[in-house]
Amino acid sequence: MLSSYILGSVALAFVALAIRASYTWTWRPAFPKNAPRLVSENNVLFGAWQFWTDRWSFFSQSMAHSSTGNFSFYAGRNRVVGLSGDDARKWFVESKELHLNQGYSLMLGPSDDEIEDGQSIERFLTTRIANLLRGENIIRTLPVLIQHTRKNLEEFGRQQWNKETLFDVVYRWVFISTAQIVAPHDIINDPKLLRQMIDFFSSFEQNVSPTFLLFPKLPTWTAIRRFGSSFATFLRIKKIVDNRKKTGPIYGDALDFMIEQGDSEMNQIRMVFALLIAGLFNSGYNAAWLVTEFFLNPDWLKKVRQEVADAVDKAVPDKSIPFLDRLSQLKFKDWEDGFPTIDICLKEVIRIRTAGCLMRKNITGHDLVIGTETIPNDTHVMYHIKDIHFDPEIYPNPGKWDPSRFEEAKGEDKKKEHAYIGWGAGRHPCAGIRYAKLENYVLLAFFVSMFDFEVCYADGSPLKESPPTPPADLTMRAPSPPLYMKVRPREKPGSV
Numbered sequence: 001m002l003s004s005y006i007l008g009s010v011a012l013a014f015v016a017l018a019i020r021a022s023y024t025w026t027w028r029p030a031f032p033k034n035a036p037r038l039v040s041e042n043n044v045l046f047g048a049w050q051f052w053t054d055r056w057s058f059f060s061q062s063m064a065h066s067s068t069g070n071f072s073f074y075a076g077r078n079r080v081v082g083l084s085g086d087d088a089r090k091w092f093v094e095s096k097e098l099h100l101n102q103g104y105s106l107m108l109g110p111s112d113d114e115i116e117d118g119q120s121i122e123r124f125l126t127t128r129i130a131n132l133l134r135g136e137n138i139i140r141t142l143p144v145l146i147q148h149t150r151k152n153l154e155e156f157g158r159q160q161w162n163k164e165t166l167f168d169v170v171y172r173w174v175f176i177s178t179a180q181i182v183a184p185h186d187i188i189n190d191p192k193l194l195r196q197m198i199d200f201f202s203s204f205e206q207n208v209s210p211t212f213l214l215f216p217k218l219p220t221w222t223a224i225r226r227f228g229s230s231f232a233t234f235l236r237i238k239k240i241v242d243n244r245k246k247t248g249p250i251y252g253d254a255l256d257f258m259i260e261q262g263d264s265e266m267n268q269i270r271m272v273f274a275l276l277i278a279g280l281f282n283s284g285y286n287a288a289w290l291v292t293e294f295f296l297n298p299d300w301l302k303k304v305r306q307e308v309a310d311a312v313d314k315a316v317p318d319k320s321i322p323f324l325d326r327l328s329q330l331k332f333k334d335w336e337d338g339f340p341t342i343d344i345c346l347k348e349v350i351r352i353r354t355a356g357c358l359m360r361k362n363i364t365g366h367d368l369v370i371g372t373e374t375i376p377n378d379t380h381v382m383y384h385i386k387d388i389h390f391d392p393e394i395y396p397n398p399g400k401w402d403p404s405r406f407e408e409a410k411g412e413d414k415k416k417e418h419a420y421i422g423w424g425a426g427r428h429p430c431a432g433i434r435y436a437k438l439e440n441y442v443l444l445a446f447f448v449s450m451f452d453f454e455v456c457y458a459d460g461s462p463l464k465e466s467p468p469t470p471p472a473d474l475t476m477r478a479p480s481p482p483l484y485m486k487v488r489p490r491e492k493p494g495s496v
Helices: 003-026 048-051 055-063 086-094 100-108 120-132 133-158 167-181 185-189 191-204 210-214 221-247 254-260 264-297 300-314 323-328 334-336 340-353 433-450
Strands: 071-074 077-084 357-362 366-370 373-375 379-384 453-456 486-489
Touching: 048 055, 048 071, 055 071, 055 077, 055 379, 077 086, 077 264, 086 357, 086 366, 086 379, 100 357, 100 379, 120 254, 120 264, 133 167, 133 323, 133 334, 133 433, 133 486, 167 264, 167 433, 167 486, 185 191, 191 264, 191 340, 210 453, 221 254, 221 264, 254 264, 264 300, 264 340, 264 433, 264 453, 300 323, 300 334, 300 340, 300 433, 323 433, 334 366, 334 433, 340 433, 433 453
Parallel strands: 077 379
Antiparallel strands: 071 077, 357 379, 366 373, 453 486
């Protein structure tokens, strides 16, 4: 009798817990009546499931079913408003009332908005990035960037056929160049540690799932794996920070700078994580796609090679010096001003291959009004980049890679305000744009000068047409099946 009573009590307790958990996980705040039209898809746990699996299709269908082009939906328990159109885009990128860091918390996982001194993370990161990427710091770093880029490419060229995928190889090159200016040089100077860091950051964004983002405290395999690898990397970086405290400034690198600024240990580690992830997944992703497009578009490859040769002849005209040595002598201004063709090629890769959403959040404490519609407080706001970057009225045949769109004669990106938002826009332009462009210019100039190359599949068969961009539903992904690269050192580096 007693055992039956105990079992019944335990069962009742479990039922009560299950009911409470179900309520906690499924309760959602309602949208006000004048919010944008609510989409019909509404999974009890995940909300609009297509948002997680095929985001652009979800956005384009939802826009089409709304009279204003704006719409409301749930992502888990989170209220989200999707925006579209010229007026909404302008309001979105210029609004002082939408919060950037809290907006991306939906996709990056929860984070505290304030750091130890009460300063917002957004302001701290923006300030430190601006300081680290000042012109004098970039100029100081340039010789080392060139040295490492050339060394990495020369080592790669000796292999000719590499078992790593194209994206993995380029990610490694870009990681090293990014680390030059934003990370402790202890990482770069230790090959084993460098490999561990590259492996971690390369896999970081793959350890993401809708379940992890919506239920971060749930001990799923994704959450456990992400926590384990993040904690191990945290300890490695913490060890470097602790050692630097004891030794004092050594390299004049980013860590020395943050120590001199009085930043706490945790903020130093935050900064290293944030900048390495941003640099790797943006610059690395773009550079890998550029290599792919150059292989498929030999006319543009020839233009780029001619541009590199012209820049070298102008800056270092002494042709008795080997071409790669002359290229290595280019000054910062030569790099910034001398590669407009690479610049528009990079710009077009960003336009056509960036397939995600810009995100903000209304945390003003009151509702916001856009047109005749309301965005309630505590609501995420999203604008899908393809809404403008794939608008055929702005960019005819938008799926085609065509850098000439940005040449002065066409100026397709000048047809509307904020018609190109690949480098940020409005109140949030990309803080690292100068260095991001520089590391791409340096890498691509050396790469096309040093090698003839072929992008291929694992069996060695050459790529015939540009692969579709993998949907950026959770993270940016390399194409599948994976791409590889064959290279052959050019007999005359720098020839066109």
